[in-house]
Amino acid sequence: MDVAIVGSGPTGAAYARVLSELRPDLELVSFEAGPLLADPPGLHVKNIADAEERAAAQRRSEGLVASDSEDRRLRRAGTHLLPDGFQQPGEDGIPSLAMSSNVGGMGAHWTAACPRPGDSEVIGFIDNLDELLDEAERLLGVSTHAFDGAPFADEVRARLGRAFDDSRPTGRKVQPMPLAVQTRDDGRVTWSGSDVVYGDATRSNPRHSLFPEAQVRVLRLEDGCVSGVVVRDLQDGTEHYVAAGQVVVAADAVRTPQLLWASGIRPRALGRYLNDQSQVIFAARLRDVVAADAAEGKASGKPRIARQSGVSWVPFTDAEPFHGQVMQLDASPVPLAPDDVVEPGSIVGLGWFCAKDLQETDRLEFDDEQTDAYGMPAIRVHYTLTDRDLAALEQARQTVRKAAEALGEPLDADPITLPPGASLHYQGTARMGATDDGTSVCDPLSRVWGVDGLRVAGNGLIPTSTACNPTLTSVALAVAGARDIASTYPKQEGTLP
Incomplete structure (x- = not known):
């Protein structure tokens, strides 16, 4: 396998789309821990006309453990809360820290708002950010x-x-x-999910495969280079090793650093500078x-x-x-x-x-002994x-x-x-930086410092203190990373040009 993508939200879908367009010779595979909700894969649940089917899709996105309604924390349909560890003594914590587990990720449930960052929200060390945002708008169908x-x-x-x-x-x-929404002549609206980001280029690409209910448990390394991923089939419990030349972890701002930690990839900034709006x-x-x-x-x-x-x-x-x-x-x-x-x-x-006053001490802490419902290191939030x-x-x-x-x-x-946590706009936990100075996890092309062949994606990369919805910026950063793979990954003899 040339490129393995962990996660099927908008940024994982952006990698699949850009690579399908620019490098149709590459073998691509996407793994998603959650179930397939609808056809096409990644469809926004608001586009499901039948109310009962829509509610069932939301319930299927809510993780492996039923929500505890007794703790009275704010819950949103289609998401599941961190079950414990969300608040430490003497701290504010993030009681409503939420995730979605399904093909399309949070992109199957979001409000589709795509504002551009301004003033100090802008990532200053990315010279072509405006052009990348233009491309992100194309992929998301923003209007x-x-x-x-x-x-x-x-x-x-x-x-x-x-x-x-x-x-x-x-x-x-x-x-x-600016919204990732299209309005039909009769006034009905269609909300963009990862299905729109994948687009026909990805869906018609015979070299791209999407596997739902396939949880990536660990990244394998050899001599400082990523070599592949270990995947658990959540339907039958079997585990499989998939070799890959490049791995992109686009799990979300919580589970991306969790997977890196579980794989022994632990740069100082991993999980830190947590930003909830x-x-x-x-x-x-x-x-x-x-x-x-x-x-x-x-x-x-x-x-x-x-x-x-x-x-x-x-x-x-x-x-x-x-x-x-x-x-x-x-x-x-x-x-x-x-x-x-x-x-x-x-x-x-x-x-x-x-916008949050960013602090290194606002962080996700991972437990090497205790595990969550997916068998991954348990998380404690300091905030x-x-x-x-x-x-x-x-x-x-x-x-x-x-x-x-x-x-x-x-x-x-x-x-x-x-x-805290109600925004669903968590950022900073795999933050991008201009130099490897201990305050970032990856470089401006989303390459994890010190690990060849590994990239990260998602809202967790955003290093600035933002108040605007982060998805457009995250997809723009994914575009830059995918283009870099397309331009640098070696071509094999006998493949498409």
């Missing part, structure tokens, strides 16, 4: 026009713009959220919009978007170190009067994500919020209230601060 016909969307952005734009530079003003939510009801929107919709002739409507974006800036995701809804998240009629799109949910983090959270609460009041009537007394 800023998915909800052009959403009721009140223009008015939402106009009101937010009046409240925020004067102090913001060009490019960081209020705007439509603290999240504040609020809701508002638009005022004085029904008549105006009806006239606008009739004049434009645009189809009205059903269910979740417009999504707007208040970008991160260094002066306001958080990122706002503003989603219009057809139903109120809090009870209204029984006879109150909710106009579609007039209820607005606001989510503010805060604290600093004074800067608490100040940013307070600023976010004030700013999200300002946004709600600019839109109309807040629907609750105060914004809600969600428990």
Whole structure:
């Protein structure tokens, strides 16, 4: 095997796609510990029309151990929580640290938001980052026009713009959220999952194979070079060794460092600089919009978007170190009067994500004696919020209230601060660096320092303190790594050009 890819989320799929396009001569294999949910592989569960089938797919993504509903931690459908070790005495911990185990990974369940990083979020040592982000948008199918016909969307952005734009530079003003979503002529929407990233190039590639319920247990090394992977078939319990010239570990920000640790690959930064974006939510009801929107919709002739409507974006800036995701809804998240009629799109949910004050001590610790349900080293989380983090959270609460009041009537007394882990945007645990100075796990081409033939992928690579959704950036980094394999991996005689 030329390239073995561990994980089938958006970044693992990006490696398979780019290599299928640029090097169709290579033998590729992808391993996924979780089950296949739907056809095509990696389909976003929101695209499953039948509600019972969709719920069943979500349940199948929730790991090997049934969730304990008694501990009252925040749970999201399609994910499973770290069962224990999520909080140490005297620390904040990450109680809602969650993963998804299925073909497509978290990409089968995500909100599909793909904002670009700005200001200090940007990884400064990658010179061609903008071009890589362009390519990531192509692979994910990103659009800023998915909800052009959403009721009140223009008015939402106009009101937010009046409240925020004067102090913001060009490019960081209020705007439509870039989304990995496509809207059909009849108003139905299709959400991108790993199926979109794989694309026809991967699905039609006879040299690529995808194996679900195949857990990579350890990476094998010979003389400082990766030689292959040991895979457990979770259906029958058998183990198999698969030799590979290159291995890409794209498991997620928790299980990628866990697998490296289990394989004896333990650079100092592995699991450290853990970044979870603290999240504040609020809701508002638009005022004085029904008549105006009806006239606008009739004049434009645009189809009205059903269910979740417009999504707007208040970008991160260094002066306001958080990122706002503003989603219009057809139903109120809090009870209204029984006879109150909710106009579609007039209820607005606001989510503010805060950038973390990065610390080496915020980390995942792996146990060489105790194991988890998959037989891998058990994880303990060390994580604290600093004074800067608490100040940013307070600023976010004030700013999200300002946004709600600019839109109309807040629907609750105060914004809600969600428990740590609710963002699902964990980063930093396999972080990228410009030099091998002990503060990073891999180089700018995702190559693990000191181990030839091994690369890592996923949100864990992002080394900066970000507030924006990380998937677009992670896929961009995967593109760079896949291109490097394509350009440097030797061609064999008698293979395709």
